[in-house]
Amino acid sequence: GAGVSQSPSxxxxxxxxxxxxxxxxxxxxxxxxxYRQSLGQGLEFLIYxxxxxxxxxxxxxxxxxxxxxxGGSVSTLTIxxxxxxxxxxxxxxxxxxxxxxxxxxxxxxxxxxxx
Amino acid sequence: xxxxxxxxxxxxxxxxxxTNFTCSFPSSNFYALHWYRWETAxxxxxxxxxxxxxxxxxxxxxxxTLNTKEGYSYLYIKGSQPEDSATYLCAVNTGTxxxxxxGTGTRLQVML
Numbered sequence: 001g002a003g004v005s006q007s008p009s010x011x012x013x014x015x016x017x018x019x020x021x022x023x024x025x026x027x028x029x030x031x032x033x034x035y036r037q038s039l040g041q042g043l044e045f046l047i048y049x050x051x052x053x054x055x056x057x058x059x060x061x062x063x064x065x066x067x068x069x070x071g072g073s074v075s076t077l078t079i080x081x082x083x084x085x086x087x088x089x090x091x092x093x094x095x096x097x098x099x100x101x102x103x104x105x106x107x108x109x110x111x112x113x114x115x
Numbered sequence: 116x117x118x119x120x121x122x123x124x125x126x127x128x129x130x131x132x133x134t135n136f137t138c139s140f141p142s143s144n145f146y147a148l149h150w151y152r153w154e155t156a157x158x159x160x161x162x163x164x165x166x167x168x169x170x171x172x173x174x175x176x177x178x179x180t181l182n183t184k185e186g187y188s189y190l191y192i193k194g195s196q197p198e199d200s201a202t203y204l205c206a207v208n209t210g211t212x213x214x215x216x217x218g219t220g221t222r223l224q225v226m227l
Binding site: 003004033035041042043044045048056058059091093100101102103104105106107108109 | 119146147149151157158159160161164166204206208214215216217218219220
């Protein structure tokens, strides 16, 4: 079946522009996560959605970052007024439940480059 | 801040060699440990999720053990093959079911 789908796969934009990254999770998966990997760093948690509960936004690095999940399915991560330090690979993952023992299924990521 | 450490950072082995690497984490408030394999130009792939002290999991030539009391997990690869070349990521859930805190990974290169 279809895996987690992310778009675009690559995005190059100028500093100060806004960008939107999209994630389409595996059908039926109630949990959705966003991570990013900056150069030389490990995967960093950004935000987590579970069903209709309020999202866990504790990993968002600044108020320029926001995310929403419409209808419990597709999610968009928005970065406003992008800065060069926002350059990273942004990964989305989904899982079939919120339990800590559920493996996460990742998309291929969006490589974001801020000029 | 939870610190998940992996060692070594990178590893080169010959085809057929067996190898292992380590993930260390704080033992307090432990919920689960995940291992993922991340091949270049692909998405991370779940290998194992372990929750109980003494857990051992196996998938083909790859196996993992977990010691939650001392805060470490080992990943073993028996008879390494070139297709095993990837970055192996360890991640830990503590105190909440939502967040995974990742280590920086062990990059394995298997040479012919």
